[in-house]
Amino acid sequence: MKPITSVVRLGLTRGWIEFWMNALSLQGLIGLFLAPTILLALLWMFRVREVEGISFALLMLPGFLTLQLTQEGLMGVANKLAFDREDGTLLRAKALPQGMPAYLIARVVVIILSAFVSLMLVIIPGLFIVPSLATVGVSGFVTLVWVLALGFLALAPIGAVIGAIVKSPSGAVGLSILPMGIMIGISGIFYPLKALPVISEIFPVYWIGLGIRSALLPEMAAAAELGGSWRPLETALVLGAWAAAGLLLAPGFLRRMARRASGSEMEAGRRRYTQS
Amino acid sequence: MSKTDTAIQVTGLQMRYGAHVVLDGVDFAVHRGEVLVLLGPNGAGKTTIIEILEGFRGRSGGSVSVLGSDPEHADEAWRARVGIVLQSWRDHSAWRVRKLLDHFGKYFGPYSTDERARPVGTDTLLQLVGLTDHAHKKVGELSGGMRRRLDVAIGLVGNPEVLFLDEPTVGFDPKARREFHDVIHRLADLQGTTILLSTHDLDEAEKLSDRILILAGGKIVANGSADQLRKEFSDQTEVIWTQDDQRHVHAGSDATTFARNLLAQHPEGITNLEIRNASLEDTYMTIVQTHETTPSQKEGKQA
Numbered sequence: 176m177k178p179i180t181s182v183v184r185l186g187l188t189r190g191w192i193e194f195w196m197n198a199l200s201l202q203g204l205i206g207l208f209l210a211p212t213i214l215l216a217l218l219w220m221f222r223v224r225e226v227e228g229i230s231f232a233l234l235m236l237p238g239f240l241t242l243q244l245t246q247e248g249l250m251g252v253a254n255k256l257a258f259d260r261e262d263g264t265l266l267r268a269k270a271l272p273q274g275m276p277a278y279l280i281a282r283v284v285v286i287i288l289s290a291f292v293s294l295m296l297v298i299i300p301g302l303f304i305v306p307s308l309a310t311v312g313v314s315g316f317v318t319l320v321w322v323l324a325l326g327f328l329a330l331a332p333i334g335a336v337i338g339a340i341v342k343s344p345s346g347a348v349g350l351s352i353l354p355m356g357i358m359i360g361i362s363g364i365f366y367p368l369k370a371l372p373v374i375s376e377i378f379p380v381y382w383i384g385l386g387i388r389s390a391l392l393p394e395m396a397a398a399a400e401l402g403g404s405w406r407p408l409e410t411a412l413v414l415g416a417w418a419a420a421g422l423l424l425a426p427g428f429l430r431r432m433a434r435r436a437s438g439s440e441m442e443a444g445r446r447r448y449t450q451s
Numbered sequence: 452m453s454k455t456d457t458a459i460q461v462t463g464l465q466m467r468y469g470a471h472v473v474l475d476g477v478d479f480a481v482h483r484g485e486v487l488v489l490l491g492p493n494g495a496g497k498t499t500i501i502e503i504l505e506g507f508r509g510r511s512g513g514s515v516s517v518l519g520s521d522p523e524h525a526d527e528a529w530r531a532r533v534g535i536v537l538q539s540w541r542d543h544s545a546w547r548v549r550k551l552l553d554h555f556g557k558y559f560g561p562y563s564t565d566e567r568a569r570p571v572g573t574d575t576l577l578q579l580v581g582l583t584d585h586a587h588k589k590v591g592e593l594s595g596g597m598r599r600r601l602d603v604a605i606g607l608v609g610n611p612e613v614l615f616l617d618e619p620t621v622g623f624d625p626k627a628r629r630e631f632h633d634v635i636h637r638l639a640d641l642q643g644t645t646i647l648l649s650t651h652d653l654d655e656a657e658k659l660s661d662r663i664l665i666l667a668g669g670k671i672v673a674n675g676s677a678d679q680l681r682k683e684f685s686d687q688t689e690v691i692w693t694q695d696d697q698r699h700v701h702a703g704s705d706a707t708t709f710a711r712n713l714l715a716q717h718p719e720g721i722t723n724l725e726i727r728n729a730s731l732e733d734t735y736m737t738i739v740q741t742h743e744t745t746p747s748q749k750e751g752k753q754a
Binding site for chain 1 (some may be wrong): 460498499501502505507508527528530531535537538540541542543545546550553555557558562603609617679734743
């Protein structure tokens with residue numbers, strides 16, 4: 176077997192194994208189910224209310240999904256990278272031939288699977304709680320899939336860069352929670368902001384929210400958006416630009432992180448951990 | 452690739468961080484199949500040397516060759532020939548021991564050669580480090596000693612030609628230390644693996660090494676087997692005796708003459724006469740104290 180095919184296979188295997196290990200551990204189960212359970216409980220509470228003829232629960236759902244995706248893509252990725260660096264997972268990968276590419280492939284597999292599952296845990300039960308969700312139709316779900324996928328590609332490289340530059344996992348949380356909070360706050364994903372700050376249109380979160388709303392809400396709801404339109408082309412362009420920029424920039428940061436990983440760095444992490 | 456007997460060659464190795472000099476012209480070579488112990492106090496630069504040799508750290512100057520390549524620019528095929536024993540603490544804690552060794556072994560499969568089959572079978576490894584009965588356990592459930600033995604197994608999974616171990620027994624209790632030493636002894640007999648191990652424990656250096664390098668103040672200050680070091684750096688001998696219920700000690704290089712005179716002067720009344728060569732510990736303390744010239748080297752990067 177050629178090293179290049181084996182590295183892809185090793186990465187995929189490793190990702191698959193680690194996803195299940197995590198998913199089946201107590202901590203992993205809590206992490207996976209906690210947020211969806213809370214969101215679903217909220218949907219349940221508001222399932223009969225309607226606003227201007229649209230189910231209130233349906234109106235809430237795009238915000239939840241955007242939040243889930245942002246959380247997974249940004250903080251999840253940053254946190255996992257910082258953890259792997261601190262506990263020596265990364266260093267071990269570095270000590271293996273082709274270990275680093277296999278590690279990164281595995282990481283991508285785990286991140287995508289986790290994001291996919293956590294979104295499905297909201298969407299699938301959501302279909303039963305919010306009956307009007309079932310009327311979205313095929314084209315709506317196609318839109319949902321591409322917006323989620325492209326949105327994830329726009330966010331995950333940012334998370335990777337944050338994870339690569341911070342010193343510790345707590346730093347990763349600190350550095351990702353602030354941009355996350357700001358983007359979510361100004362992007363009108365939970366309540367229609369008639370006058371959104373213009374700056375929100377720069378960030379991917381606004382467009383992810385808009386894209387998901389365009390997929391799930393009835394056509395007439397577009398009237399509440401800026402310009403009274405779903406602007407699908409702009410959504411694709413902005414998210415695509417973020418994804419392209421991120422995918423161009425992130426490898427450099429990851430290489431730098433990999434180059435710097437050493438026993439002494441890990442030892443420093445261990446000392447930080449045991450002292451705190 | 453050269454077929455020479457030299458596995459590691461280090462010439463004029465320099466490492467400094469700004470004005471702080473960590474390594475100041477280090478030279479040494481390690482033969483194939485040799486067990487070389489890098490001994491020195493904390494902060495002497497042992498970890499720095501090992502990380503440079505592992506290819507995990509750049510250097511400020513000098514040349515380094517491990518298995519014929521410069522570790523800083525070596526490729527993945529080189530990586531497959533080198534084993535590194537890292538000190539785990541939380542990583543891969545959800546993996547089961549056998550599964551982890553199986554998985555890591557697969558990375559080496561493409562680099563297997565007729566001379567050196569890769570990877571080493573998981574069962575062989577488990578037996579070598581004495582983890583056969585714990586193969587089904589999760590890594591996170593292992594005791595500290597077992598975990599470190601797993602670290603050794605992971606370092607060996609690719610059947611390496613050179614194995615690096617940086618302070619492998621820090622924090623071990625005596626039993627774990629003993630078991631670890633047994634593993635290393637078994638290893639050295641296996642396939643002529645070259646081993647470079649660092650420690651600040653003198654006893655350990657004496658037990659494991661074919662040869663000891665003592666590192667102090669960023670330089671190699673002594674190089675030889677435990678016996679050679681003892682002879683070369685200390686001709687001190689102690690003469691100990693009891694006279695009138697009192698214990699006397701005389702230290703010097705003239706033990707035989709001194710004892711002869713002593714007995715001649717006091718034909719009676721001398722009991723428990725004992726002549727003792729300086730211990731390696733005395734030698735080590737002498738060497739290190741002589742060379743501890745840089746007070747700036749405190750606790751820090753090299754601990």
